[in-house]
Amino acid sequence: MGNLEAWMDERYLQELWTSIGENVVVKLMRDKRTSISEGYAFVGFVSNMAAQRALATIHGTQIPDTNLSFKLNWASGGGIQDKKEDRLEEFSLFVGDLDTEVDETYLLSFFQHRYPSCHSAKIMTYPTTGQSRGFGFVRFHDPIEQQEALIEMSGMYCKSRPLRVSLATPKNNQLRYQQLSLKAPALIQQPTSPNNTTVFVGGLLSAVTEDELRCYFSPFGEINYVKIPPNKSCGFIQFVSRRSAEVAMEQMNGFQIGSSRIRLSWGRTHQEKPHGPLTFAYPPHTTTHPDTGLNYSR
Known part of the structure; x- marks a missing residue:
């Protein structure tokens, strides 16, 4: 159940479903540090049929005494009464x-x-x-x-x-490793600091602007900085979080912008002074060995 207001706590949600005639168990998801609602909850029903009925008849209807609508979807794991062996x-x-x-x-x-x-x-x-x-x-x-x-x-x-x-990307570690090695080799093969959040974008067309590049990558998380050096067919994007940078590399490596497909790897940032401007360094050039098929730097 999503799109919940901050004031909608477990007690309210429990009473809401009871008023509809459903016997449920509610688990509201909260921020681990602040305990503030994250805006969604898991609702456990007495049977699969009851859950299907709610999804078919209640989803999209108005929540009583509010301007909001019920937003329901099947939980994909981690919810109430969700057993791995049943999936x-x-x-x-x-x-x-x-x-x-x-x-x-x-x-x-x-x-x-x-x-x-x-x-x-x-x-x-x-x-x-x-x-x-x-x-x-x-x-x-x-x-x-x-x-x-x-x-x-x-x-x-x-x-x-x-x-x-x-x-x-699958959750299974072995499958994840295999898929990442194909989708975003830099995440597997390129050594970098675990605190690095800068992505190097190669293969850019000269017509691409920094604002356009930001638009392509902003769905993956908050961005600190976008830079396209003059007369270069590449750019740098620094995300606020490491996870945002990793997801962007997984999903955007090989993405076509205009008539060119971009290549992503980790960029290297250096702080020249304690409060000085960021400068960007290009990643090492990598070549594929003709016999082993592995990438190496030179």
Whole structure:
């Protein structure tokens, strides 16, 4: 259950569902440091049928005595009464460049009417505003439909914008390592400080501006700085958090901007003075060994 106001605590949500006639258990998600609501909760029903009924009849209706609507979606794990042994295997896709008007219900139906095994959609939002960050994930039970959607839905218009679709990084450590080595080799092969949040962007066209580059990468997190050096076909993006930089590298490496596909790796930042300006250093040049296929620096 999402789009909750800060004042909506567990007691309110419990009473809300009781007034509708549903016997539920509510788990409100809070910030671990501040204990402030993160704007969503897990609602556990007495049966799967009761949950399906709520999703079909209550989702989208108005919450009594408010201007808000119920925003319900299937939990994808980690919720109340969610047991690993009860879950079917899932296959996920990353979906980027979403129109701001696309919500989870629309995104799910957009995929589901083409791929029946697509059973859930999650759009990532800003915690403070609840607004879409422009990307999300869809999950399938059928790996064949996942692969079909990967090919067929990339570039498909969803409302006013073409979708950018790629494989979501699996949680399994071994699969994650294998997939990252293909999607974003720099995350695996390039040594860097764990505090580095600067991404080097290679292969830029001369017509791309710093503002345009910021727009491409801002959905992945807050950005400190964007710099395109004069007369260079590259740029640097410094994120506030390391995680934002990692996700951006996973999802944007090889992305086409104009007629060119960009190459991402870690940039290196140096502080010349305690309060001096940031200067950017280019990453080492890497070459693929013809026999082993591995990248090495020179």
